[in-house]
Each structure stands twice: as structure tokens, then as C-alpha cells.
Amino acid sequence: MKIAILSSFYPYRGGIAQFNANIFEELGKKHDVKAFTFSRQYPDFLFPGKTQYVTPDDEAVAIESEVLLDTANPFTYIKTARRIREWDPDILVIRYWMSYFGPSLGYVCRHMKKRCKVIMIADNIIPHEPRFFDRPFTKYVLSGTDGVISMCGEVDSDLLKFTDSKPHIIQNHPLYSHFGAKLPRKEAERILGIKENKKNILFFGLIRKYKGLDILIDAFKELGEEYQLIIAGEPYGSFDSYAAQIEKSGAKDRIHLFPEYIKDSDVKKYFSAADLTVLPYRSATQSGISSVSYHFEVPMVVTDVGGLKETIGERGTGIVTERPDPECIRAAIERYFADSSIRENCIAHIREEKERLSWSRFAEGLVEFAKKI
DSSP: OOEEEEEEOOBSSSSHHHHHHHHHHTTTTSEEEEEEEEEEOOOOOGGOSOOOOOOOOOOOOOEEEEEEEETTOOOHHHHHHHHHHHHHOOOEEEEOOGGGGGGHHHHHTTTTTTTTEEEEEESOSSSSOOOOTHHHHHHHTTTOOSEEEESOOOOOHHTTTTTTSSSSSEOOOOOOTTTTTOOOOHHHHHHHHHHHSSSEEESSSSOGGHHHOOHHHHTTSSSSSTEEEEEOOOOOOOOHHHHHHHSSSGGGGEEEESSSOOOGHHHHHHHHHHHHEEOOOHHHHOOHHHHHHTTTOOEEEEEESTIIIIIIIITTSSSEESSSHHHHHHHHHHHHHHHHHHHHHHHHHHHHHHHHHHHHHHHHHHHHHHHHH
């Protein structure tokens, strides 16, 4: 079977590109797969990070792709659709996580051959940070797809707000396995320059308003001297407000900052030092950070938003707080460390999830779904 994937690939970096590289390689074991990617993913003024691209010291998987689609240039929509039609795939897979991509991806999807099944893998249907064009752009791209794969029930529910007739399934986010083996804890602490024999809390990933780092900082300042907070990830926008909050917290000497993009080979340092990953999100669908935490067998505290309760709380891999506020987050952290059986049970359930959430199972489910449409 011939399968085209139109999305972010090398030299773009980040979780979407990592996911696509994994699914490309897995599908390629049994099918003829070709990657198509962006000549421009976002205009620079829409991208709040430092760079969209891998740097020389990144270890991103260099999937060979055909560079075509400029999301800000409608003339390339025509070119991209024509080139994919020429390759003549049986299935076209797109990723959808932000409504900005609706016009470009929607045009391409609507101009495939009739026999080509267009499958959307939806990270989000309704964005975390709403804009006036979300609904029309999302309706446009959905009208060009034949089926949708959501990675949690929350996204699937959001899909039903747009259409109840389109074929759709839920397949949970597979677990990343390319970050290498866990380091000895003391070695990781030495590399990071943090104290040993403390209770280490990790906030990891892109720093954006909806992810609630400010909530965690307020929760952390009420915890005792035996706790350390590790903050690792690239800020989207200014970090100044967080820096000021840390300065005023009274816990500055116990907060360790790594406000930068974390390349793949360095991820293990942070999770190897961590006792607990905290996702204090104000809103969410699913989180790629949870799959990294699973890989390193680090339990989580998460808020009861989006699909986090479904994918973590109901699986027994962490503690779900009632609300995204400092008091609830602090109480959950203290509860975790007060009872060693919670950690043991969470790790046991994480190991069960590691067997269930394989890339091969996701790839097989995608192909079978497309065949049934």
C-alpha cells in the first residue's frame, strides 16, 4: 500500500516532527511510504520560539521528505496537491494541531483522487489558545478528510461538535522510545548541578501560558526544603514574568532553570533525576510529555483538564488534581511523596502502558481504519 504523510519532518524540530518520524518508520516496515513537508511551516511572526528548525547538535531523525507546502502561499497549495496526486497514494495522512493550518491542509485534502483515503491525526480540534478563525478553518479541513484519528477522548468529543457523521476512532499517543536509557539518578543530578537526596519535581516541555508553570511555582513555594523544582523547556514568548515570580517566591535557591530547547539526547538527564513529573495545565487534550515520562517510568501529577484524566488518572499512572490551582497541585505532590505505595503502583501501571502503547499497534490501527472507510 502507498501511504503519503503531509506534515512536519526534518529539518523541523519538536514533538510533531518526532511523532511523524516514528510513524513514518513504522509504516515503512510494511508499506511504501513517502513524506511531504513544509517549505514554510509558520511565518516567523507567528512562531514565538527561537527557531522552528533543528540545530547542528540536535539528534533529530533525518527523514527524507519532499519540501513543498508554504502555508502562507496559496500557490504552493496547488503545487503540493498536484505532486501528491502524481505519486498516487492509497492513503494520505495529515496532522492537525492548530487551525492556522486549515486552509493549506484543507486545500490539499480536497484535491486528492477519489480513491485516496485522507486520514487526519488530530492532536487538537479546538486549540488551547482560541482565535476567531478556528471554527471556519477547522470545518474546511475536516470537509476534505475521510476519517479522523483522535489521540484521546477529549479531542474526539471536540470533533463531534463539528461533525457526527465522519468516521472517527481514538488511538492513544504511542510512547517515544528514542531518548535512550535512563541514567543513574546521582549521575543525572551531577550533570544538572543539583543537590542529591532531595525530592525532585520536573516541569518539562515548551513553556506556554496554558501549561500553568506559574501555578506550579506558586505551589512549590509552599513545599518544604526537601523539595527541588527542575524547569526544563523553551519559553514561547517572554520568560520575564516567571523569572520575577521565582525571584519573589522565597524558594529561588531550590528552583533550577533550563529555559531552552532540550535536544533529544539531553532529555534523559532531566527525567533520570526526577521523582515526579508535574503537568499543571489550565487546558489540554493529550500531552506528548506524558509519553516521555512513561518511557522513563516517572509518575505524574496532572490537572483534571482535557484528556489527562483519561490517559493518566484512569490508567493509574499518576495523580489527578481536582483543579489547576496551587493548593491542589501542592496537596497532590505531598500526597505522592507521603505514601511509597502510590509510586510503586504508578510505576507498575506505567509498565503495563509501555506494552500497550506501541508504534506498531498505532500504525496497524491507522491502516485498518483507512481500509474500513
